[in-house]
Amino acid sequence: MADIELRKRLLTVEEIFHEGGPVASVPLRRAAAISVIANPFAGRYVEEISYFMKVLEPLGVDMAERLVTALGGDPSVVQGYGKGAIVGAAGELEHGALWHVPGGYAMRAVLGDAKAIVPSAKKVGGPGTRLDIPVTHINAAYVRSHFDAMEVGVPDGPRADELALVLVMTTGARIHARVGGLAADAIKGEDGLR
Template sequence: MSNKIIKPEIRKIVTYEDTTFIEGFKAVAEPWHMFAAAAVFTNPWAGQFVDDLRPGIQAIAPVIGEMLSARVVDMAGGGDKIEAYGKAAIVGMNGEIEHASGVTHTLRFGNFYREAVGAKSYLSFTNLRGPANTAITIPMMDKIDAGRRSHYLTLQFAIGDAPGPDEILVALGGATTGRPHHRIGDRYQDLAEMGNDVDNPAGV
């Protein structure tokens, strides 16, 4: 099989939104809005071992990254509205975890989203293999401050018919706020109380 891929063969785009008005038996100050966009497309490496994934990654990742970034930003009402973000990928049963990782862990995918929202933090992620209806789990963190615990979020949903055995599902997620009623502090408080260097917690 040739690795010369012109563009990804996209079967569907799915969007998901979750807006919470009451959390912990108490009304929230502003709606807690989380959202995601997912692309389901043919896995060009399904059912075989391919030594060089790079040509396919370079062809697929920018198309999916740009498309999903635009969808998520539109759902938020603008990149500046997004405070927390993350990504996820699920490869169907005839693929490798490496296939899901390959598409999402290249800068040719994630940089579209980072630039659209003005982010500094890395995109937290999950990479799984599974059948259709496998839960898409998108972990998120603050786009600027990775130690801001109020923005450690998880969005989960599923697509009943995806991924198929020979497909890859990739999703980007975002949130316009952190958790309502946040009251567990940030990691910097723990570091200071434990005598660690807040700016250099590893001590190196």
């Protein structure tokens, strides 16, 4: 990651035991990894930025590995994922879009054979900006029980010339999920949707 100027990393793990109903025998675990890096395109318009996706690949893999470790070290426990970016005010939304490929493919590489598209969110904002990272099942985007989101942010970032890049993984469905639809145990895994 020699071409990336990393200022700080954050790792958050939540354990959710209930949402007002019965206490789950096994809590849902959600984890978010955030890397705050310098935005090499801040403060000016640069036409060709796509090369930076390749530069970000090692960071994505490192973050995905850290998430698996935070969730116990076994990739097979991960059932949901999502990604996002908060772009500092001197950047543009497209700088956050650079995270789509390296963030998504990093999680797929670390998790093995994940089939579903990795949902994403991005926005431009200043220090303390919060972002809801959408989460879906790793193998089938239509599994309603795994539709979720994890709110993330950095108290002192991103600064105007920074990017806050985010990956999220979860260990299961929402606690008390009961709105029907395709069940996780009925996934066919052919197209990433069902």
